[in-house]
Amino acid sequence: MRKRHKLARGVAVVGAGMSKFGIYKDRNSKDFFVEAFQDMRTSVDKGFDPKDIEALYIGNFTNDFFVHQAHWGPILSDLIGHTPKPATRTEGACASSALSFREGVFAIASGFYDIVLVGGVEDMSKRTTEEVTEGLAMASISYEREAGFTFPGVFGALATAYFHQYGANREHLMNVTIKSHNNAPLNPRAQYNMTIREIMNAKIEKCKAKGESVSPWTTEKEFLSDPVANPVVAWPMHLFDCCPISDGASCMLLVAEDIARNFTDKPLYVAGIGQGSGRGLHAADSLTYFEATRYAAKEAYEMSGLKPEDIQFAEVHDCFSIAEIIHIEDIGFFKPGEGYKAVAEGHTRLDGSKPINTSGGLKCKGHPVGATGVGQLYEIWKQLRGEAGARQIPNKNLRVGATQNLGGTGGTCTMTILERR
């Protein structure tokens, strides 16, 4: 019997910051991190002295490849005046900063530190799309690359297996895309801020202005079914099934539970954390779920004593539309094979019974890979504190939210549960 995991002492989140994700050709990782850090500082209700930070944990996947600079711990430590105190980089592909969060939690729970800063950064826009594709593929496994799989390709293949097993189709993927794009305009930090309908209407207006023949789309799904408007990338993944290339940074201030109220009257508490590792496509138990996510969820639920029905909303790793459907099943929100139906029925909308990716998700908020894990937690922070503005979940008694973060082709998956008490 495995023992039940628990923290030796409680950990609270008392500040959170995020840069506005996007493409910034004339800015670099230091610029993104300062933006997130300043945002975090202003979020600490009672203020704090950055000199009190005892350790820094930074997630970064592969700036080594993207901008030929590795070893981001000391660079960001120096940037915020943290030297000579320790700075550690964590790498778990697209889950790199979920790992920095976890290391920060362990550092405090062990009693070694009381105040740590965790976060992540990625600078992806200085390379061509082909190069970024190659860089991200470094997080897959060699057998997948030899077969010619790209990241969209791996998720495309999972989609064909899922479709075959459960009877879903492309239209069900479109429901995810349309929902994410409906949330995005409500998030001022999102990379994209238009609904699919707005994008469609803008294209129609553009055609009219140019005197070109106007495409006959009347619905969002007609637009998304048009191979010119929404070209295929890796069947059945089309352009609007895929998250964009992004630059950005995120960070959070973690403190020991017993001093949390020195920083804010509205701290969030770490209720559950889980992490799993997974095998490649060929060796995985199944092509319709991620064993690493299921393991991470089991750990997080066991630690928290909570059940899927207790989690009121979540940010999940929708690097591709099919992924969102699989994740909401893997974290137990819906039964295997039921996720796509729940999306179709509107359960995952902002006003649904289980709002998913209220931020717009990776699809619209952006996905600077190393910054994403803590970027997802930033949305939980905003929602649980009632600070999400136009995208605030209507439930007046919001108390518990979770994130699920995925790295590579499912090689590293995490689940993190935060709660308000």
Add this chain to the structure above:
Amino acid sequence: MEDRPFSDNSFQQFLNEEKLMGSRCKICRELFVPPRPFCPKCNNTKMEWVPIKGIGKLSAFTSIFVGPPYMVKEGYDRKHPYIAGVIELEEGPKVDARIEGIDANKPELIKIGTPLAATYLHRGEGAEKKTYLAFKPE
């Protein structure tokens, strides 16, 4: 008896010789393709090489229209997509492989479960020469 190490390198050498080989645990009989040097099921290194028939069926696939630089170099692009898939072998394990002999431009017609047989793609010249595992309809 084959005495090559149970490594990715040996797996590739076999592919170069147009052989698909796996490793089998001598203790628990679990079969691994590509080979593993260590049986994670019963924790030992007593392995033997097993020739794989190269017959299987399609478990999952994608038709890739935007490929990485190394596939673009082979001549694939938006107008010339290629298929990558996961094949469940008759012996049980699954492998990743390229799929040949099926129209990548019509992915909507491709069926999960399609019977396939192994074939070997020799690509590149000189030091760049390498063989890739592929499957095509039987």
